């Protein structure tokens with residue numbers, strides 16, 4: 001089991017410096033959430049790791065080797081994105097066969113289970129699948145290939161709520177059976193909050209958070225109550241945002257709280273991952 005090391009990645013499109021200096025390490029057998037506002041370069045980063053485009057500088061390393069143009073290493077990765085190309089006219093079941101040959105094996109038993117659970121017609125041509133079923137087809141591929149690193153770029157695109165729930169529960173059960181590393185890019189943050197163990201946030205071309213989710217959320221609170229009490233309580237704390245509801249103030253605080261909160265008249269609740277993300281990356285008022 002190997003770590004994937006991403007070091008000082010930079011990428012520019014014409015004069016737009018999208019990725020300025022991206023560094024992080026993916027540990028084996030962990031589920032990551034890669035979060036960022038629209039256009040920050042999440043897909044670009046996944047495409048660099050998966051050899052679909054090149055960085056201007058920096059390295060991505062697995063077992064001491066660069067992943068660039070490295071076929072042996074790339075066989076250990078799978079990127080599910082909107083840009084997969086299959087020969088025209090290919091049916092879903094032919095694609096499974098084709099990928100099985102390309103990657104050496106395919107989990108046919110699990111794919112049969114997933115095909116039945118999602119109701120995919122494997123005799124349908126890929127080009128004719130609906131948006132949701134195209135996503136389902138790609139998810140089945142991602143979960144059945146023998147790879148160690150699975151990168152899922154918008155994995156629930158076009159899926160209805162039932163199929164999204166089904167996917168999340170299948171992800172957890174296949175992860176338990178055969179742990180591997182998943183990196184999930186999505187804007188539906190609350191839906192993956194309970195799945196991910198580690199969060200990476202990209203903002204303005206750099207990684208601004210690289211944290212264990214439980215540790216991070218244990219430090220993220222909403223303090224609410226009468227304004228004077230909230231102001232008193234939050235003095236010296238890192239307040240990401242304040243909201244008002246009539247006389248009540250809510251302060252979104254990141255960091256350790258004072259040890260003794262018994263005498264305070266404020267109420268303290270845990271923030272949601274989505275709220276934390278929004279307030280960490282909000283540009284309004286800066």
Ligand SMILES: Nc1ncnc2c1ncn2[C@@H]1O[C@H](COP(=O)(O)OP(=O)(O)OP(=O)(O)O)[C@@H](O)[C@H]1O
Nearest residue numbers: 013014016018036037038039040041042043044045
């Ligand atoms: N092939 C390309 N040529 C020129 N610009 C590109 C290209 N690919 C991406 N970009 C630009 O790079 C920036 C990052 O795009 P990217 O798709 O990586 O962001 P993202 O974080 O995945 O966004 P979203 O959350 O909206 O999907 C955007 O400004 C985009 O327009």
